[in-house]
Structure formats: C-alpha cells, structure tokens
Amino acid sequence: MIPSEEKQYFGCDTPCKSDEDYEVQSDWFTSEFLNDITCSGIPNHRLTLKVGVPVMLLRNIDQANGLCNGTKLQVRDSGKNIIKASIIDGKHAREMVFLPRMDLVPTDSGLPFKFSRRQFLICLFFAMTINKSQGQSMSKVGLYLPRRVFTHGQLYVAISKVTTKRGLKVLILDEDGKPSSTTLNVVYPEIFECL
Structure with missing residues (x-):
C-alpha cells in the first residue's frame, strides 16, 4: 500500500570455511538450499523494500549512535549497496543513517553446520513480539x-x-x-x- 517503487535485495549465502565439515558442505549445500534457510536474528535471503517502509535493525551495529538490535527505522532511499534510513524514535529520532550489507553467521540456527549470509541487517517492521x-x-x-x-x-x-x-x-x-x-x-x- 506504500506508493513507492519496490526494490529487491538478494543476500549471498556461503558455507563457513571455519566449519570442520566445510569440504562436504561446499559439495552438498547448493546456493538455492542455503538461500531458503530462515533463522531468528538474521535477515532473509530476499529482502523487498520500498522508500517509506518501516524496518527494524536485527543486530547491534553502532550503539553509541542508536543503531542497536531492535532499533526502528524508516527507509528514505535505497541504493545498490547501501540503504539510507532515519531512526523513528528514541534519543536519536529523525537522525539519518546509512546501512551497508554485512556478513552474518547465525549463532543459534539449530542447523548442524555454519553458513554466512551477506545482507542488510534489517527486516520489515509492522509489529514486534513481546x-x-x-x-x-x-x-x-x-x-x-x-x-x-x-x-x-x-x-x-x-x-x-x-x-x-x-x-x-x-x-x-x-x-x-x-x-x-x-x-x-x-x-x-x-x-x-x-x-
């Protein structure tokens, strides 16, 4: 319902080289398999955004400047490799921030292997859990x-x-x-x- 143009961002998923089963994983785990994995605390492989949508930060990036896990933001502009957003509330309300893509390894995925996802550390935010x-x-x-x-x-x-x-x-x-x-x-x- 937000009247701006939709933009899709795709993550890059790779097995972790530090995992002891890395050689087996790189043969067995295809990109499509890794792309379908959803875990708490990491962004989805496919992220669809529009200018004006509310998003929530999924990890601490810069606590001193208000970029903490759970910070609510509004997308102001979306480039190829960076997203411009404004903080919605709190001490840093209305401040503009720039969010890059970052590598993230799920810490508690319940999976018997480790993988890394390079993506913007945000998700759409219209509601939150208690x-x-x-x-x-x-x-x-x-x-x-x-x-x-x-x-x-x-x-x-x-x-x-x-x-x-x-x-x-x-x-x-x-x-x-x-x-x-x-x-x-x-x-x-x-x-x-x-x-």
Whole structure:
C-alpha cells in the first residue's frame, strides 16, 4: 500500500570455511538450499523494500549512535549497496543513517553446520513480539492476544512498554476467536519462594 517503487535485495549465502565439515558442505549445500534457510536474528535471503517502509535493525551495529538490535527505522532511499534510513524514535529520532550489507553467521540456527549470509541487517517492521519489546518505551502500543500469554511476567512486560494508559489498546480473543475483555496473567509464585 506504500506508493513507492519496490526494490529487491538478494543476500549471498556461503558455507563457513571455519566449519570442520566445510569440504562436504561446499559439495552438498547448493546456493538455492542455503538461500531458503530462515533463522531468528538474521535477515532473509530476499529482502523487498520500498522508500517509506518501516524496518527494524536485527543486530547491534553502532550503539553509541542508536543503531542497536531492535532499533526502528524508516527507509528514505535505497541504493545498490547501501540503504539510507532515519531512526523513528528514541534519543536519536529523525537522525539519518546509512546501512551497508554485512556478513552474518547465525549463532543459534539449530542447523548442524555454519553458513554466512551477506545482507542488510534489517527486516520489515509492522509489529514486534513481546520479547523484542523489552527495554523499549513507546507512546502507543496495540497488544494482540489471539491466545493466552503463557510465560511468567510476559503480560506485564507487554503492558509496561507504553508510556500512558491512554496509549494502550488490547485485543483479546477467546478460544472461539471472539473478542473478550479478560485474559489470565500467568504468574508462578514458586519462583519467588527461594529469593
């Protein structure tokens, strides 16, 4: 729905030479196989962007200048090898930054081998998980709960991210998928017994 021209960026995936099975991997693992791998914390092989879309940084690049894991940005211009973006909120709001492609090796991919992906360290950002919101403070939060929050303290974390009561909207669905006005706050008192 954003009325600018779409641009696609493709990553470059290669088996890691430091892996002990590198010789076997380079024969078995084709580019197509590596390109299809998606892991938490690394960008997808194919990244489709438009000027104006919101994106989120996936790793710490320059903490002193506000480029941390979870930083929200808006694409301002997209070149062949660099993306110009502005920081959306926080201490560095409205500052322009330039994002290069970088090499990244997934640290916890669950895969029995290591590979490297060269890509922009961003993903499209229209929503975030409760865990990703930790450490952030926002003026408006919409909380979508299609099922119960199941981890100790997670509901508190989600609700405490908003700076005012007025900025919080919550949509809770019951087991039948119908809107509800209540949900359970999961708390395990046993956790506090040994403190």
